Amino acid sequence: MTRSSKAYIVGAYEHPTRKADDKSLAQLHAEVAKGALEDAGLTKDDVDGYFCAGDVAGWDARGAGPFSIIDYMGLSLRYLDTTESWGSAYVVHVAHAMEAIAAGKCKVALITLAGRPRAEGMATGTVAAAESLTAAETQFEHPYAPTVALLYGMCAMRHMHQYGTTSAQLAWIKVAASHHAQHNPHAMLREVVTVEDVLASPMIADPLHRLDCCVISDGGGALVVAAPEVAKSLKRPLVRVVGTGYAPKHQRGGKIDLTYSGAVWSGPAAFAEAGVTPADIKYASIYDSFTITVLMTLEDLGFCAKGDGGKFVADGNLISGVGKLPFNTDGGGLCNNHPSNRGGMTKVIEAVRQLRGEAHPKVQVPNCDLALAHGTGGALGSRHGSATLILERE
Amino acid sequence: MAERTIHAPHANPETTAYWAAANERKLLFKRCQACGQAHFYPRALCPFCFSERTEWQESSGQGTVYSFSVMRRAAAPYVLSYVTLAEGPTMMTNLVDCDPDAVRIGQRVRVVFKASDSGQLVPMFTPDRT
Numbered sequence: 001m002t003r004s005s006k007a008y009i010v011g012a013y014e015h016p017t018r019k020a021d022d023k024s025l026a027q028l029h030a031e032v033a034k035g036a037l038e039d040a041g042l043t044k045d046d047v048d049g050y051f052c053a054g055d056v057a058g059w060d061a062r063g064a065g066p067f068s069i070i071d072y073m074g075l076s077l078r079y080l081d082t083t084e085s086w087g088s089a090y091v092v093h094v095a096h097a098m099e100a101i102a103a104g105k106c107k108v109a110l111i112t113l114a115g116r117p118r119a120e121g122m123a124t125g126t127v128a129a130a131e132s133l134t135a136a137e138t139q140f141e142h143p144y145a146p147t148v149a150l151l152y153g154m155c156a157m158r159h160m161h162q163y164g165t166t167s168a169q170l171a172w173i174k175v176a177a178s179h180h181a182q183h184n185p186h187a188m189l190r191e192v193v194t195v196e197d198v199l200a201s202p203m204i205a206d207p208l209h210r211l212d213c214c215v216i217s218d219g220g221g222a223l224v225v226a227a228p229e230v231a232k233s234l235k236r237p238l239v240r241v242v243g244t245g246y247a248p249k250h251q252r253g254g255k256i257d258l259t260y261s262g263a264v265w266s267g268p269a270a271f272a273e274a275g276v277t278p279a280d281i282k283y284a285s286i287y288d289s290f291t292i293t294v295l296m297t298l299e300d301l302g303f304c305a306k307g308d309g310g311k312f313v314a315d316g317n318l319i320s321g322v323g324k325l326p327f328n329t330d331g332g333g334l335c336n337n338h339p340s341n342r343g344g345m346t347k348v349i350e351a352v353r354q355l356r357g358e359a360h361p362k363v364q365v366p367n368c369d370l371a372l373a374h375g376t377g378g379a380l381g382s383r384h385g386s387a388t389l390i391l392e393r394e
Numbered sequence: 395m396a397e398r399t400i401h402a403p404h405a406n407p408e409t410t411a412y413w414a415a416a417n418e419r420k421l422l423f424k425r426c427q428a429c430g431q432a433h434f435y436p437r438a439l440c441p442f443c444f445s446e447r448t449e450w451q452e453s454s455g456q457g458t459v460y461s462f463s464v465m466r467r468a469a470a471p472y473v474l475s476y477v478t479l480a481e482g483p484t485m486m487t488n489l490v491d492c493d494p495d496a497v498r499i500g501q502r503v504r505v506v507f508k509a510s511d512s513g514q515l516v517p518m519f520t521p522d523r524t
Binding site: 137141145150151157161202204205207382 | 398400401402403404405406408409413423431432433434435437440441442460461462463464465466467468472474475476482483484485486487488494499500510516518
């Protein structure tokens with residue numbers, strides 16, 4: 001293997017809570033940080049780089065931003081990255097951590113995500129987000145109440161119109177996730193569902209049914225990315241970062257095309273850097289805010305031709321041990337959790353578990369040496385960022 | 395069926411002409427005098443060539459449905475849509491005064507104006523039956 005090994009993921013931790021009534025947001029961040037460091041065999045004092053996004057406690061406080069949580073956790077840093085890209089941020093952070101480590105800016109990078117939208121009773125997805133007074137598009141969108149579910153629904157509607165994709169095909173994505181979630185004791189939804197169950201669930205935003213939508217959960221996760229010499233001094237299996245890609249997509253001045261995502265750019269960049277092709281990937285974590293997110297992302301990453309996503313996901317093809325491309329073996333956002341309404345972190349964590357051979361035995365992919373994790377942050381139907389990561393077991 | 399409250403847009407110095415025109419039941423968009431391309435939402439600088447020579451033009455108000463979705467989890471279900479204007483750009487909007495179950499991609503629609511909670515009129519679209 002001649003692939004790059006500038007940095008390794010040495011620690012990964014997913015918080016077991018799904019409803020954190022008894023915990024503060026800062027506490028959740030610190031708990032996941034501690035969990036990932038313990039997983040790596042490192043301590044807080046080893047951390048010299050920290051990466052966070054808009055979910056950190058104190059982000060909304062003027063003059064505080066990331067400093068509040070750094071103060072709370074008592075971190076001593078020589079590198080800080082606060083790249084905000086919503087749900088895809090943590091996938092981007094792994095890439096940025098690798099670059100910072102390669103540039104000698106830090107050696108042990110900590111990335112955290114946490115949130116408690118469920119404890120706060122947040123109506124996510126079906127109510128329009130708070131109005132921005134400075135975003136230029138707000139006045140041309142907010143009056144129309146574009147909820148997140150509607151923005152993804154419009155993508156699904158167009159995909160169906162253009163390519164003949166069906167609700168039953170989309171439902172197979174949820175079915176596969178539920179097959180995996182039955183083995184995850186922390187998953188919010190552990191019941192195996194059928195295509196018929198998905199189609200019979202209430203319509204939320206046409207053509208997306210309730211079971212086409214991810215869960216709303218509290219919790220979080222953390223990752224530790226380290227320099228090669230640090231990684232090799234630890235006792236954990238070596239998981240290295242071999243390919244990264246990131247690209248935002250927007251409305252292009254009104255030349256709107258809802259049939260693809262930013263993954264058409266982030267995917268090829270990551271595959272080129274890694275020197276591999278989609279056919280080489282043994283396991284894929286694909287952000288699954290909605291079933292349509294998965295279907296479009298798989299096409300855009302090149303796992304199948306554009307428009308063939310419906311056929312690709314059908315008949316259990318995403319179920320571990322059954323189909324060609326095992327995906328989201330923790331149950332994903334559709335069944336397991338979606339902490340802070342940001343799914344990128346848990347996508348990377350499950351990919352690390354698979355590469356270490358630490359996924360649940362019922363869903364562990366045999367000889368899983370190459371995995372992909374993909375995050376989508378923002379709204380597929382308006383503006384979003386797409387981040388792709390390719391990881392390899394050494 | 396209960397009517398959804400339309401939250402008033404907050405105009406800024408870049409967009410006062412757009413909202414003033416809407417109150418006269420005119421839908422404006424911008425066309426760049428340098429590269430010739432129309433864009434939406436309207437900007438002072440062309441998003442295609444960055445020229446500052448962007449000019450307000452009035453749309454015919456005719457368009458077709460590019461995509462849509464229906465919010466079923468609202469007190470009054472409503473239709474969000476992207477409508478492609480006859481002049482080219484596609485804009486976010488609502489489809490109103492129609493049966494949500496009868497909306498189809500490709501359907502011809504025309505602009506109508508609905509009052510928001512401040513009284514400011516907001517452009518929306520309805521099936522064009524002419």
